[in-house]
Amino acid sequence: MRTCGATPGGPSLDGIDVTKQTVIQGVILKEGENDSVPNGAPVTNGHVRLLDASGEFTAEVPTNLEGQFRFFAAPGSWTLVVQAPGARVEKKIVAAQGEPTDLVIQI
Amino acid sequence: MxxxxxxxxxxxxxxxxxxxxxxxxxxxxxxxxxxxxxxxxxxxxxxxxxxxxxxxxxxxxxxxxxxxxxxxxxxxxxxxxxxxxxxxxxxxxxxxxxxxxxxxxxxxxxxxxxxxxxxxxxxxxxxxxxxxxxxxxxxxDNSIRAYRDEVIAAIGSKNIVDVRSPAEFSGELAAPAHLPQEGGQIKGHIPTAKNIPWSKAANEDGTFKSDAELKEIYQGAGVDLAKDTIAYCRIGERSAFSWFVLHELLGVNNVKNYDGSWTEYGSLVGVPVAVGA
Missing domain, CATH: 3.40.250.10 (Rhodanese-like domain)
Structure with a gap:
């Protein structure tokens, strides 16, 4: 469980040259919030799939022990598909180089 | 098989x-x-x-x-x-x-x-x-493994199947999108290769599609399975997946995995390369 006040999001970007990468990352949480901050338990057995603008599979990662995931994509439109036992959520995003997309997705 | x-x-x-x-x-x-x-x-x-x-x-x-x-x-x-x-x-x-x-x-x-x-x-x-x-x-058993000279000779004659994502095939990405885009080799694909991403063969939960669906994926893309086929990706693991589909699930014997794949081909001096969809 995340502590109240922590800022949820993807893994640390330390050591990654974000100016050269198109980072799409985030955290998958079960529903729940505290003072408008999402703080549900991290989903550690989820899978996040990245589809390109035509809906074609591009990559997939399992969530880590913090419920987080990360992709290195290209600028443009993408769709994330989150799968976990009993849950499936789709989210459309537009990614840009140099400006990491950092998401909190609740399922 | x-x-x-x-x-x-x-x-x-x-x-x-x-x-x-x-x-x-x-x-x-x-x-x-x-x-x-x-x-x-x-x-x-x-x-x-x-x-x-x-x-x-x-x-x-x-x-x-x-x-x-x-x-x-x-x-x-x-x-x-x-x-x-x-x-x-x-x-x-x-x-x-x-x-x-x-x-x-x-x-x-x-x-x-x-x-x-x-x-x-x-x-x-x-x-x-x-x-x-x-x-x-x-x-x-080298009947299921392709080497670079055989791949170069196959351009325009045998089936070459690039199983990477469309963005890697076209040259937009150098590696699968869960890895940093820092590939040293040039981007693109082997000329005359057909892009049939490995993922076409799998359901969203990772299980394989039915044999009839699998056959249609390749034949629908214009791959004549009577001809020899070479599958490649970036380092040979996703193409092993597609090799498994063709060789093991569909029982097509004349299929090889090119495990040198794009990290080898894309580093070779003087070989032809194609970009775009």
């Missing part, structure tokens, strides 16, 4: 966890997954430390493969069941590897770790101890 002899379901694995003839082996791209939890009684092979030569870029030698299987307690008559993360990419690479060295009975868990997790089946952290064996491998 058929779905019945090459593929097992999660139910089958659950019923055979303690079958002494069965050895379950996890092979992951993310090699930390096994320690976090794995199927009961499964052992693991590290795709780089156990399955790459380390000095030169090649498969490990027959002698090293024999030593690896012997110390892992795998016998020549064992039923080896492979599974892994990332939709079985590296597990199918290991499957192809076992076939290169002539193992008789090797199978893949349909859907791999993902299907197991989505079913909320249990993982354990205990590492089993296995009694060492004296494994004897066969000489490498």
């Amino acid at each position: 058929s779905r019945e002899t090459s593929l097992v379901t999660a139910d089958w694995v659950a019923e055979n966890l303690n079958n002494p003839k069965v050895v379950i082996v996890e092979v992951d791209e993310d090699t930390t997954l096994y320690a976090q939890g794995h199927i009961e009684n499964a052992i693991t092979f590290h795709w780089r430390e156990d399955l790459q030569d380390g000095l030169i870029r090649d498969l490990i030698s027959k002698e090293k493969f024999e030593a690896l299987l012997s110390k892992s307690g795998i016998s020549n008559d064992s039923t080896v069941v492979l599974y892994g993360g990332n939709n079985n990419w590296f597990a199918t690479y290991a499957f192809w590897y076992f076939k290169v060295y002539g193992h008789a009975d090797v199978r893949l868990l349909d859907g791999g770790r993902k299907r197991w997790e989505l079913d909320a089946r249990p993982f354990v952290t205990e590492v089993p101890t296995r009694t060492a064996t004296r494994y004897v491998a066969k000489e490498r």
